[in-house]
Amino acid sequence: MRESLSKTGVLTKEDLAQSPGVPSEERMERGPVAYIECMEEIPCDPCEFVCPKGAITVGKQIIDLPVLDEEKCDGCGLCIPICPGLAIFVVDKSHSDKEALVGLPYEQLPLPKVGMKVYGVDREGKAVCEARVVKVLNPKKFDRTAVVYLAVPRAFALDVRHFAFMEEEE
Amino acid sequence: MMETEFAVVGAGPAGLSAALEASRTGVQTVLIDENQAPGGQLFKQIHKFFGSKEHWAATRGIDIGIKLLMQVEKAGIKVMLDTVVWGIFDGGKVLAIKEGDRNRRVRAEKILLATGASENPLAFPGWTLPGVLGAGAAQTLVNLHRVLPGTRVLMVGAGNVGLIVAYQLLQAGANVVAVVEALPKIGGYGVHASKIRRMGVPILTGHTVKEASGDAMVERATVIQIDEQGNPIPGTEREFEVDTICIAVGLHPLAELAWVCGCEFTYISELGGHVPLHTEKMETTMPGVYVAGDVAGIEEATVAMEEGRLTGVDVARCLGYISNRKAETLTREIQARIELIRSGPFGEVLGEAKERLIERRG
Numbered sequence: 273m274r275e276s277l278s279k280t281g282v283l284t285k286e287d288l289a290q291s292p293g294v295p296s297e298e299r300m301e302r303g304p305v306a307y308i309e310c311m312e313e314i315p316c317d318p319c320e321f322v323c324p325k326g327a328i329t330v331g332k333q334i335i336d337l338p339v340l341d342e343e344k345c346d347g348c349g350l351c352i353p354i355c356p357g358l359a360i361f362v363v364d365k366s367h368s369d370k371e372a373l374v375g376l377p378y379e380q381l382p383l384p385k386v387g388m389k390v391y392g393v394d395r396e397g398k399a400v401c402e403a404r405v406v407k408v409l410n411p412k413k414f415d416r417t418a419v420v421y422l423a424v425p426r427a428f429a430l431d432v433r434h435f436a437f438m439e440e441e442e
Numbered sequence: 443m444m445e446t447e448f449a450v451v452g453a454g455p456a457g458l459s460a461a462l463e464a465s466r467t468g469v470q471t472v473l474i475d476e477n478q479a480p481g482g483q484l485f486k487q488i489h490k491f492f493g494s495k496e497h498w499a500a501t502r503g504i505d506i507g508i509k510l511l512m513q514v515e516k517a518g519i520k521v522m523l524d525t526v527v528w529g530i531f532d533g534g535k536v537l538a539i540k541e542g543d544r545n546r547r548v549r550a551e552k553i554l555l556a557t558g559a560s561e562n563p564l565a566f567p568g569w570t571l572p573g574v575l576g577a578g579a580a581q582t583l584v585n586l587h588r589v590l591p592g593t594r595v596l597m598v599g600a601g602n603v604g605l606i607v608a609y610q611l612l613q614a615g616a617n618v619v620a621v622v623e624a625l626p627k628i629g630g631y632g633v634h635a636s637k638i639r640r641m642g643v644p645i646l647t648g649h650t651v652k653e654a655s656g657d658a659m660v661e662r663a664t665v666i667q668i669d670e671q672g673n674p675i676p677g678t679e680r681e682f683e684v685d686t687i688c689i690a691v692g693l694h695p696l697a698e699l700a701w702v703c704g705c706e707f708t709y710i711s712e713l714g715g716h717v718p719l720h721t722e723k724m725e726t727t728m729p730g731v732y733v734a735g736d737v738a739g740i741e742e743a744t745v746a747m748e749e750g751r752l753t754g755v756d757v758a759r760c761l762g763y764i765s766n767r768k769a770e771t772l773t774r775e776i777q778a779r780i781e782l783i784r785s786g787p788f789g790e791v792l793g794e795a796k797e798r799l800i801e802r803r804g
Binding site for chain 1: 489490491492493494495499500501502612613626627628631632633634635636637638639640641642643645647782783784785786787788789
């Protein structure tokens with residue numbers, strides 16, 4: 273499971289299928305839900321404590337992987353900026369007929385503007401689709417990790433994990 | 443000669459934590475650091491730390507530094523900055539210090555060496571050209587001085603330092619063209635690797651830098667694939683146009699003071715090479731001389747803070763400020779926290795190495 277990650281730094285779909293932090297297809301269709309891409313046993317557990325719904329469990333052995341209770345999770349996204357590994361996202365496939373919403377952590381400047389068209393970028397850094405910035409959250413309690421929500425074509429909801437500006441400057 | 447009960451050399455995470463722990467019980471404590479500001483490397487750690495609530499998890503290193511300094515100030519601990527400790531005499535009882543232009547001595551009943559680590563070099567043709575620098579140096583330039591060392595960077599080494607500094611160079615606006623790693627695997631955390639991969643940085647495992655070239659500074663880096671025995675494979679060379687090559691091939695304990703003081707050492711590669719032997723309460727083979735943090739074996743800042751606390755507790759116990767029983771309880775609490783950090787596939791290796799070190803100390 274860690275093979276691909278330690279070789280390339282990229283989790284494959286097969287890896288993620290085994291993650292205890294990844295919600296079911298059916299749950300993502302119903303509305304926003306956390307999508308946790310934390311698959312290496314490192315000692316860390318802030319996601320468990322930040323969740324107001326008790327939907328993420330790491331447990332006493334803090335090297336255990338976070339387990340998502342997809343029924344308890346309401347997709348609030350507080351876990352996105354708290355994760356030191358920037359490994360938590362929110363996916364919402366109920367956004368519209370054509371588009372899904374992807375929430376991702378973003379620590380670069382400048383921040384994008386709502387309504388802006390950008391490229392949706394996958395785990396390997398490849399631009400795979402066009403996307404639209406729907407929401408940008410950067411409150412003080414996120415401690416300088418902004419959360420950007422993108423509307424992406426539904427087919428790319430599980431691929432887009434970053435974005436790139438279309439032109440160098442805004 | 444200045445006199446104190448406890449002298450701490452190095453005001454990084456280990457030294458600050460030790461000073462706080464000891465002084466809280468009443469131990470008269472002096473912190474000495476050669477830099478102009480305390481905090482060690484914490485102030486260039488702009489990323490959020492892993493860990494649990496007790497380890498300040500999800501807090502940025504820089505903010506941990508600020509909190510520790512506030513506590514030190516509140517505790518009224520004497521901090522001597524711009525002060526170099528250049529010698530240690532009398533069987534580890536007297537420090538020779540240079541404070542500005544003035545040489546002085548400090549006699550202390552207990553001494554902690556919390557001097558940290560230094561970056562390993564990597565020699566290759568062209569490695570002395572301007573533009574080749576340690577990843578830690580690049581991190582200092584970017585995060586402390588806000589100066590980019592260059593605009594196109596090749597990172598050599600995919601341990602946590604290489605991955606994190608690559609990410610921070612990207613944040614600062616540089617273009618990181620690739621990370622090369624001689625080993626067949628990425629050494630650092632997968633999540634750090636994933637962060638830079640999705641920002642478009644390739645990570646080439648089984649590759650190393652063959653040569654840097656350029657007229658007066660780095661203009662090009664030649665990267666070559668290596669086989670499992672570490673031999674370069676001819677014909678696999680690739681050129682990258684870069685102005686900066688960052689070297690992140692590990693750290694070693696900065697242990698000169700422990701050497702000159704007469705501490706016994708052992709060699710444990712997982713801990714960065716030659717490490718002073720120490721007990722589980724961090725005392726070296728020289729009675730009253732302690733080591734904590736990277737100088738006691740390269741690990742995370744979270745471990746450094748806990749090792750500092752272990753030292754502070756033992757110093758307080760030895761000097762009679764807390765009872766044996768109280769010290770035992772505190773020590774066990776700290777050790778339980780260290781054990782948590784040292785669990786998992788990454789931490790276990792270090793935990794086992796540390797056990798070997800402590801066993802050898804006997």
